[in-house]
Structure formats: C-alpha cells, structure tokens
Amino acid sequence: xxALESDLRLKLTEASSRASFNVWLGLEVDEAREGEVALSLAxxxxxxxxxxxxxxxxxxxxxxxxxxxxASTLSGRVLASQLSVRFLRPxxxxxxxxxxxxxxxxxxxxxxYGEIFARGAPERPFAVGDAVLVxxx
Amino acid sequence: xxALESDLRLKLTEASSRASFNVWLGLEVDEAREGEVALSLAxxxxxxxxxxxxxxxxxxxxxxxxxxxxASTLSGRVLASQLSVRFLRPxxxxxxxxxxxxxxxxxxxxxxYGEIFARGAPERPFAVGDAVLVxxx
Amino acid sequence: xxALESDLRLKLTEASSRASFNVWLGLEVDEAREGEVALSLAxxxxxxxxxxxxxxxxxxxxxxxxxxxxASTLSGRVLASQLSVRFLRPxxxxxxxxxxxxxxxxxxxxxxYGEIFARGAPERPFAVGDAVLVxxx
Amino acid sequence: xxALESDLRLKLTEASSRASFNVWLGLEVDEAREGEVALSLAxxxxxxxxxxxxxxxxxxxxxxxxxxxxASTLSGRVLASQLSVRFLRPxxxxxxxxxxxxxxxxxxxxxxYGEIFARGAPERPFAVGDAVLVxxx
Numbered sequence: 001x002x003a004l005e006s007d008l009r010l011k012l013t014e015a016s017s018r019a020s021f022n023v024w025l026g027l028e029v030d031e032a033r034e035g036e037v038a039l040s041l042a043x044x045x046x047x048x049x050x051x052x053x054x055x056x057x058x059x060x061x062x063x064x065x066x067x068x069x070x071a072s073t074l075s076g077r078v079l080a081s082q083l084s085v086r087f088l089r090p091x092x093x094x095x096x097x098x099x100x101x102x103x104x105x106x107x108x109x110x111x112x113y114g115e116i117f118a119r120g121a122p123e124r125p126f127a128v129g130d131a132v133l134v135x136x137x
Numbered sequence: 138x139x140a141l142e143s144d145l146r147l148k149l150t151e152a153s154s155r156a157s158f159n160v161w162l163g164l165e166v167d168e169a170r171e172g173e174v175a176l177s178l179a180x181x182x183x184x185x186x187x188x189x190x191x192x193x194x195x196x197x198x199x200x201x202x203x204x205x206x207x208a209s210t211l212s213g214r215v216l217a218s219q220l221s222v223r224f225l226r227p228x229x230x231x232x233x234x235x236x237x238x239x240x241x242x243x244x245x246x247x248x249x250y251g252e253i254f255a256r257g258a259p260e261r262p263f264a265v266g267d268a269v270l271v272x273x274x
Numbered sequence: 275x276x277a278l279e280s281d282l283r284l285k286l287t288e289a290s291s292r293a294s295f296n297v298w299l300g301l302e303v304d305e306a307r308e309g310e311v312a313l314s315l316a317x318x319x320x321x322x323x324x325x326x327x328x329x330x331x332x333x334x335x336x337x338x339x340x341x342x343x344x345a346s347t348l349s350g351r352v353l354a355s356q357l358s359v360r361f362l363r364p365x366x367x368x369x370x371x372x373x374x375x376x377x378x379x380x381x382x383x384x385x386x387y388g389e390i391f392a393r394g395a396p397e398r399p400f401a402v403g404d405a406v407l408v409x410x411x
Numbered sequence: 412x413x414a415l416e417s418d419l420r421l422k423l424t425e426a427s428s429r430a431s432f433n434v435w436l437g438l439e440v441d442e443a444r445e446g447e448v449a450l451s452l453a454x455x456x457x458x459x460x461x462x463x464x465x466x467x468x469x470x471x472x473x474x475x476x477x478x479x480x481x482a483s484t485l486s487g488r489v490l491a492s493q494l495s496v497r498f499l500r501p502x503x504x505x506x507x508x509x510x511x512x513x514x515x516x517x518x519x520x521x522x523x524y525g526e527i528f529a530r531g532a533p534e535r536p537f538a539v540g541d542a543v544l545v546x547x548x
Contacts, residue, residue, distance in 0.1 A: 020185040021192035048157040055158035056205075056217055057198020064193040080193055081383055082356055082406055084221035084495055086522050086541065088515040103539065104499040108382060108408055109355055111497050111539075128514065128522075130497065130541075132356055132406060134382055218520055219493055219543055221358055223385050223404065225378040240402065241362040245519060245545055246492055248360050248402075265377065265385075267360065267404075269493055269543060271519055294459040295466035322431040329432035330479075330491055331472025338467040354467055358495035 008032035012069050022065070025058070029069065035102040037069040040119065042095050054091035059116060059127045066100025067112035067131035074105050078133040081109075085129035093118030096126075109134055145169035149206050162195070164202065172239040174206040177256065179232050191228035196253060196264045203237025204249035204268035211242050215270040218246075228263035230255030246271055282306035286343050299332070301339065309376040311343040314393065316369050328365035333390060333401045340374025341386035341405035348379050352407040355383075365400035367392030383408055419443035423480050433476070436469070440480065446513040448480040451530065453506050465502035470527060470538045477511025478523035478542035485516050489544040492520075496540035504529030507537075520545055 009032040016022045016029060025047075031038040041047075041062065049055045064083050071078045097119050104111040110133040115125040146169040153159045153166060162184075168175040178184075178199065186192045201220050208215045234256050241248040247270040252262040283306040290296045290303060299321075305312035315321075315336065323329045338357050345352045371393050378385040384407040389399040420443040427433045427440060436458075442449040452458075452473065460466045475494050482489045508530050515522040521544040526536040 015187060019187045019192065020183050021194060024183050046157050046161050050152060050156045055156065055198065056201040056220065057158060057194050060197035060201065060220060060222070061192065061194020064197065068193075080224055081385075082221070082223050083193065083197060084219070084358065085197070086219050086515075086543070087217055088522060103536075104497075111355075111499060125514075132497070218522075221495065223378075223406070225385060240399075241360075248362060248492075262377075269360070289461060293461045293466065294457050295468060298457050320431050320435050324426060324430045329430065329472065330475040330494065331432060331468050334471035334475065334494060334496070335466065335468025338471065342467075354498055356495070356497050357467065357471060358493070359471070360493050361491055 005031070005033050008073050012037065012072070015072070027065065032069070032073055034073050035070055035105070037066055037073065037100050039066050039069065039098045040095055041098070043093060051090070052092070054096065054126070056087065059087065059091055060085050060129070062096065062098035062116050063114040063127060063129035064131055066098040066114040068100070068133055070100035070102050070112050071110040071133040074102060075110055075135045077136040078110060079136055080131045081134050082132040083129065085127055087127050089124070089126050091116065091126035095119040097122070107135070142170050145210050149174065149209070152209070159202070166206065169206070169210055171210050172207055172242070174203055174210065174237050176203050176206065176235045177232055178235070180230060188227070189229070191233065191263070193224065196224065196228055197222050197266070199233065199235035199253050200251040200264060200266035201268055203235040203251040205237070205270055207237035207239050207249050208247040208270040211239060212247055212272045214273040215247060216273055217268045218271050219269040220266065222264055222266035224264050226261070226263050228253065232256040234259070244272070279305070279307050282347050286311065286346070289346070296339070303343065306343070306347055308347050309344055309379070311340055311347065311374050313340050313343065313372045314369055315372070317367060325364070326366070328370065328400070330361065333361065333365055334359050336370065336372035336390050337388040337401060337403035338405055340372040340388040342407055344374035344376050344386050345384040345407040348376060349384055349409045351410040352384060353410055354405045355408050356406040357403065359401055359403035361401050363398070363400050365390065369393040371396070381409070416442070416444050419484050423448065423483070426483070438476065443480070443484055445484050446481055446516070448477055448484065448511050450477050450480065450509045451506055452509070454504060462501070463503070465507065465537070467498065470498065470502055471496050471540070473507065473509035473527050474525040474538060474540035475542055477509040477525040479544055481511035481513050481523050482521040482544040485513060486521055486546045488547040489521060490547055491542045492545050493543040494540065496538055498538050500535070500537050502527065502537035506530040508533070518546070
C-alpha cells in the first residue's frame, strides 16, 4: 500500500511536470491514494488578486486540479467538463492545501469534490467546489 | 457615451493593473460598457495544460474576471461568491477573448454570464460559465 | 421540416406522458426542433412556495426538463448528471414557459441551457440554468 | 438543547405546512438543529420519472429545501439564489432522506450543502448539491 501510494504520487507529479502552468505555479503533489489527493502551493506575490488574496483563477484551478488528480488515480487520463466553486472566505496563507476526493466513480463520468485551506487549518476552507470529469479513452 | 465607455475601460484597466496575477497574464480590457466587457489574452506557452491547451485555471479565471468586471461596471467593487464553468472544447487559440455580461443586477447579488472563444470566432466558445457577485460596501 | 418539428413534439409529448410527475404537473410541449424546445405549465395553487411563488422544485424541474428534452431531440434517451439553476426573480405567472437549448452536443455529454419566464415576457426570465446530459446507450 | 431542537423542528414543520407544494409532497422535518436538518419523503408513484425513479424536480427540490431549512435555522427567512445538483445514481427508495448542512453562514449569503439517500443508507447518496441562500430582511 505504501508502495502504491508512492507510485500514484510519482505518476501525478510527473503528469503535473508536463503542464507548464502547474510548473510555473510550483504545485506539489503531497499525497495520493485511490480516489483522493492532497496538493500544496506556496504563496507568491504574483498569485494575487487586487487585495492580495489568492486570485480566483488559482483558487479555481486548485479545485479543478485536485478533483482531476483524484479522478485520475482511478481512471487514468481525464478531462473536466464542468467545474463549480464556492468562494467562502478570502484566501490568504503561506501555504495552500487543496484536497480532492472522488465521490462517485463511473465509466462515463467521475464526480469529485475539492476544497482549499491554509496548511494546518482544514476546518476553515477558503473555497469548496466540485467537478465532473470524463475519462479520455 | 463614447466617453463613458472609455472611462469604464480605463477604470477596469487600472483595477486590473493592481492584480498581480492579471499583470502576469497580460490580460487586456478591450471593451467596457454598462453591464458588459470584453477581455483578451494572448497565448503563451506557460499557460498550458498537459496537452498544450489553455489550462483550466486560466479558462476559469477568464470567466470569473469577465463576469466580475461586467458586474463592476454597474456596482463598483464586487467579490465572486460562486463560479461555475462548462468546458465545451479544448481551448486553443493565438488570442483568447472573454466576454462577460450581467444578466441580473441587484443590490445584494449580481448574476453574470461569461464565455471564452478564439478572437474572431465567438460562435464556437471553448467554455461558458456564470458567476454570482456580491458588492463590497 | 414542419413534419419533423411535429414529429419531435409528438415524441416528446409521448415521453412526457410516461413520467407521472410531468402528468401531475400538466406539462405541455409547445415547440420542438433539433436542439431546442419550449414547454409550458399553467399555474396551480399546489405549485406554491411559502409566499405563493412557483416552488424551487418546479423551477428546477422545468430547467432540467427543458434541457433534457432539447438534448433528446438530438440524442434520444438522456439522463442529467448535473443541473445548476440561478433564481433571478420571484416566479409568478399564469403560464410559465421553459425554453431549453443545446449549446454543445457530444457523444459522451451534451451541454444545454434553459430559462423560465412568464408567457409573453422572455426578456425577464425568472430563472436560468444549465445541465449536463449523458446519452443512455 | 433538546428543547431548542424540538423548537426548530416545529418552526420548520410549520413553515413547510404553508408551502402548498411541500404539503402535496408530504415532506417531513425529522431533525433540526443549528445549521443542520434532515427531511424525509415517502415515495409515491406520482413522483416518478419515465423510468420510475424519483423525478429530477423532486430530487432538486429536496436538495434546495434541505439547504434552505438548514440556513433558516440560523438566519430566519432565506431565499435561494443559486442551486446546483449532481445526480450520482438513479433515486429509488421507499423513503428518501435529505440532509442539509450550512457550510458557511454569513450576513449577506449562506452556503449550504445537501444530499439525498435512501433511509438507512447515507453512504450511497443518490444526489448531492449545494445552494447559496440570501437572508430576507
């Protein structure tokens, strides 16, 4: 099992390294097991909104990527067809964690849920959201 | 009216210049009138997904920003509380255009709609979406 | 073409007559062409919310059904996997019209858009929404 | 605390009895505490979809109502401005339970989450969703 987790993590890390935007972000895959992942992102000033909060683009992208990576632990390559994000609080942290979880796998569609919080503070998510992912044959 | 449009455009351009992520993107405000805006973004390799398409982060961010800017032409400063995006096709273009439009203004909440397409090809949107914006007192 | 429209309308009317909730509602299929339908529903007191507005269940159901019927003009039997509704105004009318339109057909997924308004007043929708539909093999 | 719960439950039951559609459904408020409710609905043939599953209208309405009731335990009268529903599985049961939970209260907006399952089987939800609720002054 430990081996499996580390295999999944390496595979996602390698996939992420081929997405140039993820490389620019400096996105890290911290945990990966079947149907669930945790990503982390260290704050940089370039990520800011008008007021210095994490930009909605990046909040949305973290939800999308955590959902997509969670789905791909079960189904290989996937594409998001639908994403929705609720912005609950201003997103301010030194390190952001995004946790993605499959809530219903399927052959045609995978439903996943994601949330973002400051490292160490999962009880106060900045944003939550969900995605529908479609496996790529 | 021409003056008003150019005032709105300058105001949004100035607001965008204070969002460091928008500066990094190189996002341009091309049109702005009451309740409606058009933004443009020239493709760079750093914006890519695994397969070279525009990353879902940036697709989502363009929908969010076009909705938010459209709302702010009517209501000043706003924050998105909810964003939803449908990814219709792989987003590949030299220049992306995002058009945002208010569909229902309100004192407590503003509903807006956005879409992204390749410049010159509005009839084939890559993604469409909507946002709920809340005015900041 | 007129024949085709009337065929589609009959087919949807017949399908609707097998959904017992639609029969209870008294839902009518007024128009149907490839990728687009219009449904109508005459108000009855049983459809009410606390305040006498059309209940969110029925608002949501009209959006869902108009999207699903629009999709089925192109793809036969479909199931909704995702529905989202924005409630713009209190829904009060003698006759409600729901218009559904496919915005992107697909083999794996169909994206559709719907809106509800009072008959004769399409410019002031009560609610708008969208659905992702999956063809049933 | 027990008194408080029973007060909240009575208040919601009384509110529900003034919504004629809820009365037609036979919707019951089984549990209510601050920020969380459980509703139940006994299946009747009139609630059916083409295939005898619970109609998407009613699935959506249960998500909406469970979110709205959960919000109103904290904020009194509320209106939904946005609802989104993911249909995970065909909804078939003798008794449906809808559980609604506030995930972020607020003065301007309340975010809530809902899910529907067969009584006794919360681990296999038929549908999950979320709503944004706005307090009515």
